[in-house]
Amino acid sequence: MTEVPEYLLERSRQRRIALGVLEDDGSGESGAAAPAAAASAEAAAAGPSQAQMIAAAKEAALLEVEPEPPADPQWVxxxxxxHRxxxxxxxxxxxxxxxxxxxxKLTExxxxxxxxxxxxxxxxxxxCASCHVGDGSGSDGSGVGRPLWQGEVLLTFPNLEDGSFIEWIAVGSExxxxxxxxxxxDRPGGAHISGETGSNMPAFGEVLNEHQLxxxxxxxxxVIGGEDISDEVAAERDAEWEHLGGGAVTGGGGGGGH
Structure with missing residues (x-):
């Protein structure tokens, strides 16, 4: 291990005293021997050695003060x-x-x-509306079928319960x-004749089931013919519609709506 010359130690001590890191005890260089001083002078004349340079660098590094890091920006x-x-x-x-x-869905x-x-x-x-028109006016309006409104259908078929009107819808003119x-x-004006108007009634028995007929x-x-029935008759008809399958097939019956 290389020994540090005395003059370098003394120089370091003087520097620390100057910086206020070390107090001066007055020792100075009085204890140093003359041969050491001569050797030191020769060494100074010859220039610092590698070990001296390393020691001086270490001393300088110890005396350097680390700068404080900058404060974080406000956004950081x-x-x-x-809060996360x-x-x-x-x-x-x-x-x-x-x-x-x-x-x-619950509020609908x-x-x-x-x-x-x-x-x-x-x-x-x-x-039916394509021939008899939506309001049942039929040939009285813009349709080709017989009129059903204003009681006309009731004159032709006075009684629903005898089944003649439902049979007419099911089998048609032919x-x-x-x-x-x-x-x-005995209809006023004479009985209606199948096919006499030139616009035959289609048969719906194969496309409509019993409760739809x-x-x-x-x-x-x-509704269209304006038949006036009692609540008792409406209830009986509702029961018949349900007996034929109404409501059960269509998702739950609610009566006739009379």
């Missing part, structure tokens, strides 16, 4: 101190669309119950027989 401080979103919020956000869907008004009358109205709109009378033979007949008579 704000990011470090703001709690983890339980994530499932809540995920379930919000499902909750909104359920809420809308219940669907209108299926009744013989509104079932008959739907059937009439699809199967089922009754072209040129044959149908309905009430019954409900469309009720709709034509009670």
């Amino acid at each position: 401080l704000a990011a470090q101190t703001r 979103i709690p983890i339980w919020v994530l499932p809540v956000l995920f379930c919000l669309p499902l909750w909104a869907f359920v809420y809308v 008004p219940p669907p209108e119950p299926i009744t013989a009358i509104n079932e008959g109205a739907a059937t009439y709109a699809v199967r 089922g009754i027989g072209l040129g044959q009378p149908y309905g009430d033979p 019954y409900s469309v007949a009720r709709y034509v008579r009670e």
